[in-house]
Amino acid sequence: xxxxxxxxxxxxxxxxxxxxxxxxxxxxxxxxxxxxxxxxxxxxxxxxxxxxxxxxxxxxxxxxxxxxxxxxxxxxxxxxxxxxxxxxxxxxxxxxxxxxxxxxxxxxxxxxxxxxxxxxxxxxxxxxxxxxx
Numbered sequence: 655x656x657x658x659x660x661x662x663x664x665x666x667x668x669x670x671x672x673x674x675x676x677x678x679x680x681x682x683x684x685x686x687x688x689x690x691x692x693x694x695x696x697x698x699x700x701x702x703x704x705x706x707x708x709x710x711x712x713x714x715x716x717x718x719x720x721x722x723x724x725x726x727x728x729x730x731x732x733x734x735x736x737x738x739x740x741x742x743x744x745x746x747x748x749x750x751x752x753x754x755x756x757x758x759x760x761x762x763x764x765x766x767x768x769x770x771x772x773x774x775x776x777x778x779x780x781x782x783x784x785x786x787x
Contacts (some may be wrong), residue, residue: 686715
């Protein structure tokens with residue numbers, strides 16, 4: 655599997671990478687701009703991501719903006735609905751406005767920090783992503 659971890663906080667990036675690295679290749683983006691660039695590059699190289707863990711509060715481009723851009727890129731490539739990359743929002747923001755906004759923009763799951771490995775893997779399994787560790 656291929657994972658894209660989008661997180662501006664070093665400790666959170668490192669934790670997610672530790673959780674996911676045994677099950678696939680992890681790429682890192684430190685803000686929404688990098689995430690969109692990485693996503694586009696992966697599609698262009700015909701090596702799309704299986705999962706994006708996307709923080710909301712980041713510099714330059716928020717997770718909400720990045721998710722909208724990612725879904726737009728998919729649409730431009732003829733990728734719609736269940737064919738798209740699975741996105742789990744990973745954020746400290748647990749209020750209903752952010753949660754509902756993220757689902758409206760096309761995320762499949764939402765985890766409030768601190769992220770626990772069992773919760774992450776549970777959400778991944780619900781999305782049909784097989785975990786081996």
